[in-house]
Amino acid sequence: MAPPTVSLWIPPPLPESDGNATASGLVLLDRWCYIANLVNDTTAEGTTSTGVRIQVTFRAARPPLVSHFCVHCPGLDFLNAVPKVITTDADLILLCVPVYPTIGHGRDWDYFVYSLRARRLDLIPNPNPTCLCDPATVLLSREDEDGASWYAVAALDATFPVYHGRSALVRRDFYLYLYKSNSSEGWISKVMSLSDLVRDRLIPLPDTVEDRLYHETDKSIAIGGEGGTVAWVDLWRGILFCDVLSDCPVLHDVPLPVPARGNWNRLLVELDPFIFRDVTISRNRDSIKYIETESWSPRDEQPNTAPASYTEWVRNKSRKLRVFRDGWKATTWTMTIPVDFDDSHPLENCWHRHHSGIDVKDVTLQLDASNACPSNLLDMLCCSNTTEMLKGLQMACPIISMDDDIVYLISTIEPRHMDKFEVVLAIDVSKGVLRGLAELDAQKDFIFKDDIVSSDICWYLSKVTGTVEPSKRTAKQHNMGHGIKPTKQELGEPSAVHVKN
Known part of the structure; x- marks a missing residue:
């Protein structure tokens, strides 16, 4: 059939x-x-x-x-x-x-x-x-001084890099496309330039992926405020901030934290970064939240010769590390909004580690009436070792909550004597607690796809x-x-x- x-x-x-x-x-x-x-x-x-x-x-x-x-x-x-x-x-x-x-x-x-x-x-x-590129398109809900509601749609598109001579990179140019529902202009476009290429210095790319663009938008976040601030997120290396409703919009580049060791090799094979990273804005719009998950083991194959840092790994021609997979861990970071783009404040210091890393071995089961999972999944959890079950799962596509420390992860479960199915797990990374579990629609395939997003539509x-x-x-x-x-x-x-x- x-x-x-x-x-x-x-x-x-x-x-x-x-x-x-x-x-x-x-x-x-x-x-x-x-x-x-x-x-x-x-x-x-x-x-x-x-x-x-x-x-x-x-x-x-x-x-x-x-x-x-x-x-x-x-x-x-x-x-x-x-x-x-x-x-x-x-x-x-x-x-x-x-x-x-x-x-x-x-x-x-x-x-x-x-x-x-x-x-x-x-x-x-x-x-x-x-x-329009879907991940680079953002929607802004607005209201004017008379109380009339309106909205704006903004999209970012990268152009070719600009060089001085044959090899000296001078800047990166981007197109901003903007539509405002309260204007009769329709779609307008502007060219914006970025000359301070911060992430090339702080998070250089391995030689094997040097053909990757400086910025490839994986998702867009509406921050709001008077200027209509937008964050275009490249989950590999950084965020471009811009007040899209200002008369002369300017791009500001903020790098992400250095990749976790367990993800260095993923750079080499150019996996989609949404598989193990996510960025969102907090409920009250005063901070940006970032999470990175990684396959984790306390040892490398050659611990005495492993690079001490990400930059050393890149400098050493991106030698491949073999990591023994023994579960996974997650680390979360926060950045205060608005970001201070003054030259006296190094942008690499914008991020603050929120949780030093929750290891799967520390996660316990704690369901209550408001987060209880369906009875068949609950029976499966109660009849198994939660830690061992979670350790054996390949977690993907973290979705960090806007209003608490819950992270939603997608995985595939194949219980004994049962068909394989996909689930969403709700894990409190601050307390190391599995709060809930829900089965995904079997008609669709969600694993390793960016098909589920968080929304505050019911805020x-x-x-x-x-x-x-x-x-x-x-x-x-x-x-x-x-x-x-x-x-x-x-x-x-x-x-x-x-x-x-």
Whole structure:
């Protein structure tokens, strides 16, 4: 039997609301939408560029369960590609929907901004002939002085490096593409230059990967503030910060911490860095959070000759290290926002180690009613040695929480006498505790793919007897980072939105 086409993915059932399903505001969101006619009080309708009616519905679940969107559009054929989530900010989601069967050019996609609170679906102009790079595209939720809401979409694209003579690298140039919903200009573009190439000095690349670009965006983060600060993250080496709404936007380069020893060889084979790294912004928008996981062993094959530091390893022509895999560990870092770009403050000192590293052997099982995993997974955990089970798992794609020390990791489990399946594990890295476990949709393949992202789409909303109400404290704090004034609902008036999963 041939595998089903993507349009035949069946939306998985989600548990009924327990009154606190999304109270924290944070959800794990599947990038790829389901094609289904499921309606609840989050459903919004719009029209594609080809004049076809389209319907979008959000279905929320408490992590580690994964939330998702459903798209219903009988006039479109989704056999070759499906709608996907590009980026999120506040209660806004940027969706990309294929509207032509070829899917070969940027004009074959429609871009929609979905608003949960307003239940709106806005079609924005196609940036054609520019093709937006999904990881380098960011959405900014804004409000003007009169209280009118608007948003901006910004995307970064690298150009060729600029040399002096034949070999002296002078600078790197980038294109900024910007669309503002409150402007009639449509998409505009600007050239930005970066001359202080900090990461080449602090985190040089091995000779074997010197053809890698100076910056390759793996994800984009909306920080907000008056200038509309954006962080474009290259998970190998650094972050480019920019106030995209300023008249003359400027790029600032901040390197990431030096790679962990267990990941040096991964540079040589150029694995996708999202497999073992993640960067996000904290709940109150006052810090950037970074995590790195690594396959870990206390010994190298040749401990007496192993390089003492990353720079020495690169200098020694990137000699390959053989690391005996004996579990994994995770290290987290934080950076205070806003970043001080004054020349007197070395950028390599921006990062502060938050946790020195949680080793898998220190992780214990501690589930409670709010984080309990399904009974079949719980039975499996209780009947096994948790440490040995976790040690044997290949953890991938860490997703660091915005509001606490929880890290979500994806793995494959193949219990005895059972079929293999993929799971999301919620681990508190500050306490070394496994808080929860959830099975992923068996119709899809999530391992080693960047298909699950964190979102604060429910930040303003808390479920009270099935009614979505704003969370007064967090909504006000969150809005400060977006230049948004509190709405009437955030000041205490209940919302009429009722979510039914």
